Amino acid sequence: MLISSRIVQSSLVNVPLRLPRFFTQARRVYKEEEPSTPLSPTPEQPEQKYTHFGSKTVLKSSKQKLVGNVFSSVANRYDLMNDVMSLGIHRLWKDHFINKLDAGKRPNSTAPLNFIDVAGGSGDIAFGLLDHAESKFGDTESTMDIVDINADMLKEGEKRAMEQGKYFKDPRVRFLVSNGEVLEEIESNSKDIYTVSFGIRNFTDIQKGLNTAYRVLKPGGIFYCLEFSKVENPLMDFAYQQWAKVLPVMGSMIANDYDSYQYLVESIERFPDQETFKSMIEKAGFKSAGYESLTFGICAIHWGIKV
Numbered sequence: 291m292l293i294s295s296r297i298v299q300s301s302l303v304n305v306p307l308r309l310p311r312f313f314t315q316a317r318r319v320y321k322e323e324e325p326s327t328p329l330s331p332t333p334e335q336p337e338q339k340y341t342h343f344g345s346k347t348v349l350k351s352s353k354q355k356l357v358g359n360v361f362s363s364v365a366n367r368y369d370l371m372n373d374v375m376s377l378g379i380h381r382l383w384k385d386h387f388i389n390k391l392d393a394g395k396r397p398n399s400t401a402p403l404n405f406i407d408v409a410g411g412s413g414d415i416a417f418g419l420l421d422h423a424e425s426k427f428g429d430t431e432s433t434m435d436i437v438d439i440n441a442d443m444l445k446e447g448e449k450r451a452m453e454q455g456k457y458f459k460d461p462r463v464r465f466l467v468s469n470g471e472v473l474e475e476i477e478s479n480s481k482d483i484y485t486v487s488f489g490i491r492n493f494t495d496i497q498k499g500l501n502t503a504y505r506v507l508k509p510g511g512i513f514y515c516l517e518f519s520k521v522e523n524p525l526m527d528f529a530y531q532q533w534a535k536v537l538p539v540m541g542s543m544i545a546n547d548y549d550s551y552q553y554l555v556e557s558i559e560r561f562p563d564q565e566t567f568k569s570m571i572e573k574a575g576f577k578s579a580g581y582e583s584l585t586f587g588i589c590a591i592h593w594g595i596k597v
């Protein structure tokens with residue numbers, strides 16, 4: 291019997307797991323650790339909080355630049371590396387994310403939606419959301435702000451829009467270089483849908499990013515996040531950890547960049563687990579917060595509503 295690709299696809303994205311009790315793992319707690327060898331503050335550098343850059347402890351003021359260097363370095367091989375590292379499964383995650391949100395101006399509605407895709411990079415989610423709104427609801431009016439702190443990554447998005455002949459120099463679509471933790475150009479209470487995909491993990495202050503998402507959303511607006519998370523099944527976690535060890539080697543061989551992919555692996559490890567991140571979403575003020583783990587918890591979709 292031919293197994294339809296959709297059955298295979300859905301089994302790779304969302305595996306209904308009934309874990310026996312002895313399989314459950316203690317939840318790893320996300321916390322900012324003080325540096326093991328604290329840099330003593332100098333007169334030029336008053337006491338500064340530290341943060342992590344992957345597994346390294348760095349001055350908080352330097353993280354944004356370090357992350358910027360990483361994404362400027364990976365930008366031109368970003369799409370290829372995603373397919374290689376995830377065996378193409380990242381596409382299934384993103385399709386599921388877009389279909390589950392199912393956003394678009396309904397035919398009987400007069401008000402187009404205002405989307406913002408933060409850390410939008412090469413446009414996978416932003417373009418996918420607009421395509422979905424148009425194909426499912428005939429929506430060609432909703433607007434999209436694609437925001438990213440890194441101009442090189444945004445250039446990849448603009449290049450794709452130009453090559454595909456869609457959304458380039460489109461009055462509905464803006465490409466904005468801006469920090470997702472602040473979004474100073476975005477008015478409060480102005481957006482209907484806020485999405486962030488594989489981006490918030492890289493923020494210097496994740497809670498600040500969530501608080502800003504809350505600020506820019508309208509009452510009734512939806513926060514929607516796709517991010518790496520914690521693998522709940524110990525056997526799958528073991529296999530995943532072995533795979534993760536290979537990612538920097540792939541980065542070195544394909545993109546000539548071992549360190550950026552070592553950072554990727556370490557940043558995934560540092561990101562809070564599903565429940566902890568849900569609590570952070572609630573702390574920002576969102577209600578009805580929830581999540582869905584995908585592919586054994588390799589990543590998860592989290593959401594919340596601004597009431």
Ligand SMILES: COc1cc(O)cc(C/C=C(\C)CC/C=C(\C)CC/C=C(\C)CC/C=C(\C)CC/C=C(\C)CCC=C(C)C)c1O
Pocket residue numbers: 302360361364367368371372375376377379380488526529530533550551553554585588
């Ligand atoms: C610097 O930061 C980044 C740089 C960059 O270029 C991209 C990103 C964003 C990254 C992604 C969107 C994808 C990254 C991919 C991974 C972290 C790997 C995910 C791994 C898998 C989906 C496969 C896991 C493999 C195993 C568990 C090994 C055993 C199983 C198989 C080989 C068969 C496949 C079966 C399953 C997957 C269940 C970035 O942040």
Ligand SMILES: C[S@@+](CC[C@H](N)C(=O)[O-])C[C@H]1O[C@@H](n2cnc3c(N)ncnc32)[C@H](O)[C@@H]1O
Pocket residue numbers: 357361408409410411412413414415437438439440443468469470471486487488489490492493494
């Ligand atoms: C792995 S890429 C994700 C791109 C895209 N959302 C996707 O799903 O493929 C992470 C993106 O987050 C961006 N980023 C990191 N820190 C950011 C910040 N503070 N504000 C906005 N974007 C940020 C990076 O520049 C990069 O483009």
